[in-house]
Amino acid sequence: MVETFPLEVVDLVIRRLNLNNRAERRAIGHCGLVCLDWCRSSRLHLFSEVTLSDSNIPAFLEVIANSAYPIRTFVRRLCLALARPGANLDQLIGRLGPLPAVTALRCLLHPKLVFLDHITRLASICPALTHLTLANPEFSYRYEQSELPPRYLTQNPLPMHFALDAIQRFPSLTYLALHHVELHHSEGAMYRFPIQLKTLDLQLHRSFLEEFFKNTLYMNTIPVFSSLYLLGVSPTPDTFTGKYLCYVGDRLRRLRLDMRSLHLSGTCVEVLQFCTGLRDLDLQAVALSPDTLLSQILPSLHCPNLTHITFADSHEFGGGYYSRDLFRLWGQVDDVLATNQFRGLLRFSIVSRSALVERIPEFMPRSRARRILQVATSERRS
Numbered sequence: 463m464v465e466t467f468p469l470e471v472v473d474l475v476i477r478r479l480n481l482n483n484r485a486e487r488r489a490i491g492h493c494g495l496v497c498l499d500w501c502r503s504s505r506l507h508l509f510s511e512v513t514l515s516d517s518n519i520p521a522f523l524e525v526i527a528n529s530a531y532p533i534r535t536f537v538r539r540l541c542l543a544l545a546r547p548g549a550n551l552d553q554l555i556g557r558l559g560p561l562p563a564v565t566a567l568r569c570l571l572h573p574k575l576v577f578l579d580h581i582t583r584l585a586s587i588c589p590a591l592t593h594l595t596l597a598n599p600e601f602s603y604r605y606e607q608s609e610l611p612p613r614y615l616t617q618n619p620l621p622m623h624f625a626l627d628a629i630q631r632f633p634s635l636t637y638l639a640l641h642h643v644e645l646h647h648s649e650g651a652m653y654r655f656p657i658q659l660k661t662l663d664l665q666l667h668r669s670f671l672e673e674f675f676k677n678t679l680y681m682n683t684i685p686v687f688s689s690l691y692l693l694g695v696s697p698t699p700d701t702f703t704g705k706y707l708c709y710v711g712d713r714l715r716r717l718r719l720d721m722r723s724l725h726l727s728g729t730c731v732e733v734l735q736f737c738t739g740l741r742d743l744d745l746q747a748v749a750l751s752p753d754t755l756l757s758q759i760l761p762s763l764h765c766p767n768l769t770h771i772t773f774a775d776s777h778e779f780g781g782g783y784y785s786r787d788l789f790r791l792w793g794q795v796d797d798v799l800a801t802n803q804f805r806g807l808l809r810f811s812i813v814s815r816s817a818l819v820e821r822i823p824e825f826m827p828r829s830r831a832r833r834i835l836q837v838a839t840s841e842r843r844s
Contacts, residue, residue: 505529506536513541514554523557537561540588543570543599555583566593573598573643574620577628585631592634595663597641619646622677626653639663639691645670647677661689661716668695675702684709689716696721696730696747704733712739721747731758740765746774746813752791760798769806774813774840789825796826799834811836 514522526533540561544551551571567588569576573596576584585591622645629635636658642665664671671692678684679702687710697704697719707714714737719730734743743763750759750773759773799810810829812819819837829835 505531505533509533509536511539511541512537513543515543519554523554526558534559534561535563537564539566539568540564541568541570551580555580555587558587560589561587562590564588565590566595567591568595568597570597570599572600573625573640577620577625581628582631588632590634591632593637593639594629594632594635595639595641596643597639598643619644621646621648621651622674623648623651623653626655629659630654630656632656633658635659637661637663639665641665642667643670645674647673653677653681655685659685660687661691662687663691665691665693671695672702675706679706679709686710686713688714690714691718691720693720695719697733698730699732704730707733708736711736714739716740716742716744718744719746721745731762734759734762735764738764739767741767742770743768744770744772744774748775750775752788752795755795756791756798760795760803763803767806768804769808770811771807771809772811772813775815789821792822792825796828799826800828807832807834809836810834811838813838813840815839 512522542551542554544554564587567584576596620643625645629638635656638659638661640663645666664674666674671694690707690710692703695701695703697707699705699708707717717737717740737743740763743765745759755773763771798804799807812822812835814837817839819839822837823830823835826835
């Protein structure tokens with residue numbers, strides 16, 4: 463009976479199991495003991511996403527060497543998180559061999575180390591890479607809103623021109639994320655972004671972020687990114703970040719501004735007026751009340767192709783914010799969303815840390831009828 467059981471059904475069943483649940487992950491492994499066909503499906507799901515640390519490298523290399531199937535070809539997303547990367551990373555890259563199916567690589571190592579010592583070899587084993595994330599493992603969230611960047615960043619700068627030259631080794635790269643690193647900019651250096659790079663995820667200290675866009679705007683040919691995710695900044699027309707957003711204008715398709723503990727300023731809303739090509743807008747800030755949406759944000763959105771809007775309050779609304787009058791304002795938001803300005807909207811999401819957000823649909827019947835309204839509670843969004 464097992465031999466005639468459709469493999470498509472096996473794949474669907476295994477895919478329903480949660481890899482983050484220890485018992486269900488073990489069940490996926492047990493499925494591989496049924497027969498060779500089930501083994502392939504089991505291993506494909508088990509190893510589609512792999513995180514390698516100092517503790518599990520030997521075990522993973524042993525699995526690669528002894529498996530009946532080529533595990534290397536199953537890996538789609540790879541994360542390197544080594545506390546002592548030096549010799550271990552050299553040995554790991556050499557023994558891993560080619561990973562032809564890996565499209566996403568996340569390095570939880572100091573970015574300068576990755577670029578200076580290992581980027582060429584990583585590019586050789588991941589030829590199909592489209593998504594690259596470099597994250598500083600020493601980062602602490604308490605430094606997010608500090609006026610000056612923490613010392614561990616300023617002592618280990620990553621030269622911007624070297625970083626851009628290095629990522630040219632990934633010919634299919636479309637997404638680059640730099641999380642909590644310092645980008646050192648050299649006077650007179652020529653910057654060159656890969657032509658195919660379309661998405662930037664920059665979770666940087668705001669001083670580094672400003673320096674990044676300052677140098678980007680000074681390039682002979684200013685690159686145009688269709689998707690931007692910016693952390694810890696409220697861009698205004700007089701900042702380099704805001705000036706870049708105004709320059710991109712109708713060519714920007716997706717924008718996520720995660721301001722965390724910052725309030726949304728009126729001058730930041732002025733920048734949004736230039737982003738007329740948006741299809742997806744995601745804003746997170748303090749106190750994104752319906753009054754703010756009605757008076758500032760929604761009137762500034764002149765995006766005929768806008769289909770997705772997400773508003774997230776990074777602090778709990780609480781107390782007076784959930785008064786009866788404020789709930790009535792959500793009804794006015796509902797009326798605005800029913801106008802021609804938002805006729806193409808497919809999803810309007812509201813995220814809050816307060817469970818009271820679940821009452822909002824009561825006051826937005828039109829959006830409910832269109833099935834575009836989503837509300838959710840969240841401790842912290844990633």
